[in-house]
Amino acid sequence: MSIxxxxxxxxxxxxxxxxxxxxxxxANKGELVGVAPSETHPVxxxxxCARGWAAHEAPLxxxxxxxxxxxxxxxxxxxxxxxxxxxxxxxxxxxxxxGKSIGVLGSPRATNEENYLAGKLARAGFQxxxxxxxxxxxxxxxxxxxxxxxxxxxxxxxxxDIESSETILLIEGNLAKTHPRAAFSVMKAVETGARLITIGxxxxxxxxxxxxxxxxxxxxxxxxxxxxxxxxLHLGLEDRISVAGHCxxxxxxxxxxxxxKMTEEMQRAAEWIARAKRASLLxxxxxxxxxxxxxxxxxxxxxxxxxxxLNRPGSGLLLLLGRSNxxxxxxxxxxxxxxxxxxPFYDGRSQQRLQDLWGKKLPxxxxxxxxxxxxxxxxxIVLADDPPSVLPMGQRAMAAMERxxxxxxxxxxxxxxxxxxxxxxxxxxxxxxxxxxxxxxxRVQRVRATTDPPGEARPGWQVLAELCARFDVRVSFSxxxxxxxxxxxAAPRYARIGQRMLDEGWGGTLAEDSARGKFVLHxxxxxxLTSAERPQVLARDxxxxxGRDPLVSFSPTLSRDYQSQRxxxxxGFVEMCKQDADELGVRAGWQVKLTSVHGDAVxxxxxxxxxxxxxxxVPYAFRDHVANVLCTDSVTAVKxxxx
Amino acid sequence: MQxxxxxxxxxxxxxxxxxxxxxxxxxxxxxxxxxDVIFSTISSPAQVLWDxxxxxxxxxxxxxxxxxPIVAIxxxxxxxxxxxxxxxxxxxxxxxRSCDVKGIAFLTRMHEMEPADASYLRRANSLTVISLTCxxxxxxxxxxxxxxxxxxxxxYDIQLTDLGENYLVEVGTEKGxxxxxxxxxxxxxxxxxxxxxxxxxxxxxxxxxxxxxxxFASAMRRISTGRVEDALWEKISDWCLExxxxxxxxxxxxxxxxxxxxxxxxxxRCRTWDSxxxxxxxxxxxxxxxxxxxxxxMKRRFFHKVSAQYYxxxxxxxxxxxxxxxxxxLGTAHMPAVVGAIRKGKWHE
Numbered sequence: 001m002s003i004x005x006x007x008x009x010x011x012x013x014x015x016x017x018x019x020x021x022x023x024x025x026x027a028n029k030g031e032l033v034g035v036a037p038s039e040t041h042p043v044x045x046x047x048x049c050a051r052g053w054a055a056h057e058a059p060l061x062x063x064x065x066x067x068x069x070x071x072x073x074x075x076x077x078x079x080x081x082x083x084x085x086x087x088x089x090x091x092x093x094x095x096x097x098x099g100k101s102i103g104v105l106g107s108p109r110a111t112n113e114e115n116y117l118a119g120k121l122a123r124a125g126f127q128x129x130x131x132x133x134x135x136x137x138x139x140x141x142x143x144x145x146x147x148x149x150x151x152x153x154x155x156x157x158x159x160x161d162i163e164s165s166e167t168i169l170l171i172e173g174n175l176a177k178t179h180p181r182a183a184f185s186v187m188k189a190v191e192t193g194a195r196l197i198t199i200g201x202x203x204x205x206x207x208x209x210x211x212x213x214x215x216x217x218x219x220x221x222x223x224x225x226x227x228x229x230x231x232x233l234h235l236g237l238e239d240r241i242s243v244a245g246h247c248x249x250x251x252x253x254x255x256x257x258x259x260x261k262m263t264e265e266m267q268r269a270a271e272w273i274a275r276a277k278r279a280s281l282l283x284x285x286x287x288x289x290x291x292x293x294x295x296x297x298x299x300x301x302x303x304x305x306x307x308x309x310l311n312r313p314g315s316g317l318l319l320l321l322g323r324s325n326x327x328x329x330x331x332x333x334x335x336x337x338x339x340x341x342x343x344p345f346y347d348g349r350s351q352q353r354l355q356d357l358w359g360k361k362l363p364x365x366x367x368x369x370x371x372x373x374x375x376x377x378x379x380x381i382v383l384a385d386d387p388p389s390v391l392p393m394g395q396r397a398m399a400a401m402e403r404x405x406x407x408x409x410x411x412x413x414x415x416x417x418x419x420x421x422x423x424x425x426x427x428x429x430x431x432x433x434x435x436x437x438x439x440x441x442x443r444v445q446r447v448r449a450t451t452d453p454p455g456e457a458r459p460g461w462q463v464l465a466e467l468c469a470r471f472d473v474r475v476s477f478s479x480x481x482x483x484x485x486x487x488x489x490a491a492p493r494y495a496r497i498g499q500r501m502l503d504e505g506w507g508g509t510l511a512e513d514s515a516r517g518k519f520v521l522h523x524x525x526x527x528x529l530t531s532a533e534r535p536q537v538l539a540r541d542x543x544x545x546x547g548r549d550p551l552v553s554f555s556p557t558l559s560r561d562y563q564s565q566r567x568x569x570x571x572g573f574v575e576m577c578k579q580d581a582d583e584l585g586v587r588a589g590w591q592v593k594l595t596s597v598h599g600d601a602v603x604x605x606x607x608x609x610x611x612x613x614x615x616x617x618v619p620y621a622f623r624d625h626v627a628n629v630l631c632t633d634s635v636t637a638v639k640x641x642x643x
Numbered sequence: 644m645q646x647x648x649x650x651x652x653x654x655x656x657x658x659x660x661x662x663x664x665x666x667x668x669x670x671x672x673x674x675x676x677x678x679d680v681i682f683s684t685i686s687s688p689a690q691v692l693w694d695x696x697x698x699x700x701x702x703x704x705x706x707x708x709x710x711x712p713i714v715a716i717x718x719x720x721x722x723x724x725x726x727x728x729x730x731x732x733x734x735x736x737x738x739x740r741s742c743d744v745k746g747i748a749f750l751t752r753m754h755e756m757e758p759a760d761a762s763y764l765r766r767a768n769s770l771t772v773i774s775l776t777c778x779x780x781x782x783x784x785x786x787x788x789x790x791x792x793x794x795x796x797x798x799y800d801i802q803l804t805d806l807g808e809n810y811l812v813e814v815g816t817e818k819g820x821x822x823x824x825x826x827x828x829x830x831x832x833x834x835x836x837x838x839x840x841x842x843x844x845x846x847x848x849x850x851x852x853x854x855x856x857x858x859f860a861s862a863m864r865r866i867s868t869g870r871v872e873d874a875l876w877e878k879i880s881d882w883c884l885e886x887x888x889x890x891x892x893x894x895x896x897x898x899x900x901x902x903x904x905x906x907x908x909x910x911x912r913c914r915t916w917d918s919x920x921x922x923x924x925x926x927x928x929x930x931x932x933x934x935x936x937x938x939x940x941m942k943r944r945f946f947h948k949v950s951a952q953y954y955x956x957x958x959x960x961x962x963x964x965x966x967x968x969x970x971x972x973l974g975t976a977h978m979p980a981v982v983g984a985i986r987k988g989k990w991h992e
Contacts, residue, residue, distance in 0.1 A: 011676035034709030036700035040677040049886045556902040560923030568930045
């Protein structure tokens with residue numbers, strides 16, 4: 001057997017995290033064979049992380065959906081596209097006619113075009129605001145906190161800006177693993193003398209590069225942020241021009257942090273941040289009960305505001321969003337309370353604009369978020385999302401999907417959600433479709449079709465446009481570019497991205513409105529989690545499990561660590577420090593019983609050396625093993641006993 | 644074979660390329676997206692770049708693809724049928740730089756070692772390497788430190804040198820001879836003046852390398868005699884984000900993984916690029932990992948690259964000085980930086 005070649009080199013955008021790197025996908029005779037870096041890409045500049053280097057693997061090796069499937073007598077059978085679409089339309093219409101509610105899940109793994117059409121299908125087609133994406137439950141507090149202070153949900157710096165910072169403040173979520181490209185920028189800055197301050201509860205790689213590591217307990221990040229706010233104000237280092245000209249609530253802030261405990265280290269850090277001409281403040285999702293994470297994010301933005309970094313070019317704040325198109329999904333209005341452009345759903349002007357554009361009245365009732373509507377809807381359309389793998393309460397999401405009367409899944413890959421589906425519509429993966437992604441710094445960039453989708457799979461935007469048409473929603477698209485043109489009308493910021501930038505360049509950045517309004521300042525509240533009776537806390541470690549994302553789990557190179565960990569620890573584990581393990585009389589692999597106000601669970605432990613006594617961590621991947629203990633919290637007080 | 648030295652007028656190059664296109668695939672550096680330079684299959688001589696910086700993605704993909712099908716496994720009744728997959732398409736790799744010629748020669752030597760790798764060798768033997776010498780160092784290159792450029796004295800099939808009006812054409816192998824013989828009328832024997840001009844150009848190019856060199860010799864002494872402290876590896880490895888880019892992009896790296904692809908009920912066994920810097924590279928089925936920590940993997944990589952043990956076996960350090968790892972490193976732990984740290988016993992101080 002001999003194989004002559006027919007090489008293709010197609011520029012595209014990385015589908016993994018939200019850094020927005022670019023590279024070439026290589027194909028030979030219609031099959032993906034590899035990845036080549038691009039030196040001219042403004043974000044990646046020739047550098048890729050392990051995930052980027054293996055981006056071709058999941059579409060090539062993964063379990064792919066090749067033909068439409070419909071569940072009959074309990075098994076999924078392959079059917080024609082027409083049959084599948086008829087089935088889906090019929091079932092959903094029946095449910096709507098019966099007065100039952102429908103939900104739509106978009107995805108940060110899908111393109112802007114697909115997400116936009118998913119939102120349009122929900123609002124114009126199904127007349128519901130029950131539209132969201134699973135990962136939103138993790139990043140919503142971050143975005144909301146920033147918006148509360150700045151009135152904007154967009155970040156104010158790019159990854160390249162980080163490299164010229166004098167001071168970097170990082171709320172850790174293990175940046176080296178979650179956003180390697182961002183970690184590179186931090187490293188570059190530190191190499192040239194920048195001071196890195198990390199806030200976190202483990203000794204991460206970034207912490208080992210830091211000038212100052214402010215170690216805290218999970219859920220204690222807010223305490224440190226408050227300490228930094230107090231430090232700035234105590235030393236009189238607030239940027240007076242910013243505070244006088246742009247900030248509201250300054251006096252209240254002074255009062256709120258007046259009694260805050262502040263260590264010498266916090267004062268030093270506050271001084272570094274406030275005195276830096278250029279500073280980068282990077283924030284990963286934090287843990288905490290109830291509203292705590294949103295308040296922490298608001299306090300973090302407040303710190304950036306009072307030190308003047310939000311008013312200085314090249315200085316500012318960046319939210320570390322986990323998945324490639326989180327920003328895009330938000331911009332496309334894949335949120336129960338937001339319309340395209342991330343405008344509030346009750347905003348009259350936005351409503352009018354969309355009604356004119358779509359020729360349909362919009363639903364007026366407030367929608368529910370993904371976690372909630374999964375429990376209440378009877379019919380669900382899932383676009384490239386997988387709630388059991390993404391949502392904090394994975395098992396509960398799975399149970400909810402198994403209860404659905406009609407579950408329709410559009411995906412390129414076989415996920416656990418597909419297993420519960422009543423109808424499956426196979427769509428192209430990122431390597432086989434056209435569209436755009438929006439990175440966390442607001443770069444809109446194209447993904448391009450390098451090969452044909454497998455079997456009968458079709459580009460997602462085509463399938464969603466067909467579904468829209470079947471629900472009497474006006475659509476006339478002959479390409480993904482046509483969809484983007486309509487997006488530019490629905491979310492006017494996208495009108496600034498020229499087609500030439502997308503086609504001939506590496507995309508463009510959504511320009512922020514230069515005249516920023518007032519910043520509304522907030523300190524965060526600090527809730528005491530532990531008591532004498534329950535002196536220990538259990539926290540979810542991390543905010544996303546890449547091991548169960550199809551782009552990783554189907555990649556032979558990337559899935560190895562994750563698979564091995566799952567095989568070695570079929571019952572999961574929680575981590576504790578040596579001192580706690582010794583006091584309890586347990587060793588690695590032994591079981592402990594954890595009890596919280598929500599319930600209890602028995603799990604094996606692992607011992608690690610970089611934890612504070614009293615802190616137990618459960619990796620996000622194993623969160624379901626302690627679901628009874630954590631319930632909806634990301635951190636909770638627990639009693640620990642030998643089991 | 645006896646080296647043959649010819650010249651070809653620049654305006655005749657297109658005709659030669661046309662001839663080569665008739666006999667096989669021609670791969671050359673060409674314009675990618677937005678000013679990138681990438682190796683790709685050309686269909687017309689006009690696509691070939693002559694004034695370019697060496698592409699970041701190395702031409703090793705044409706002897707060792709990132710995904711390389713090597714065996715087809717089919718069901719046959721109760722048993723299985725195994726058929727090797729060969730790629731012996733005739734290819735001409737045009738305008739490849741000296742460092743990359745050395746890289747391909749290094750890989751071929753590795754795959755010739757017993758047991759010889761038939762899949763690799765069939766592809767490599769069908770490839771004719773036509774290199775273009777460098778009249779000036781590229782910004783990050785240090786090929787002079789590992790005897791891999793800017794001009795080569797062997798290892799190429801054909802070596803071109805820009806003499807102004809003409810290219811000097813040094814033919815080093817029979818494959819090279821075959822590539823010029825089917826367009827023999829385009830070439831003439833080089834004059835003595837042209838040969839000595841090439842020598843002067845080489846000297847001038849060498850002299851243009853500044854102090855920016857990679858001190859392999861002293862690093863080799865330290866690394867081979869165990870005089871690099873673990874604490875140093877740990878410090879260096881804190882500046883590595885485990886992207887694997889250094890090994891994937893390295894013209895001399897050939898670590899691989901094997902994985903079967905299911906296709907229409909049969910299997911295609913593929914060799915895929917892998918990196919010794921990935922934690923799971925040495926992960927064993929039991930869950931044990933002999934190189935669990937980053938510092939151990941980094942130590943292993945540089946031991947393989949610059950230790951005396953491997954130098955004796957391979958006759959060279961495992962580096963051709965192309966400088967790609969500097970551009971691609973998603974940290975700061977590239978070859979010159981680490982070699983410098985080993986030599987000085989210090990990192991970022």
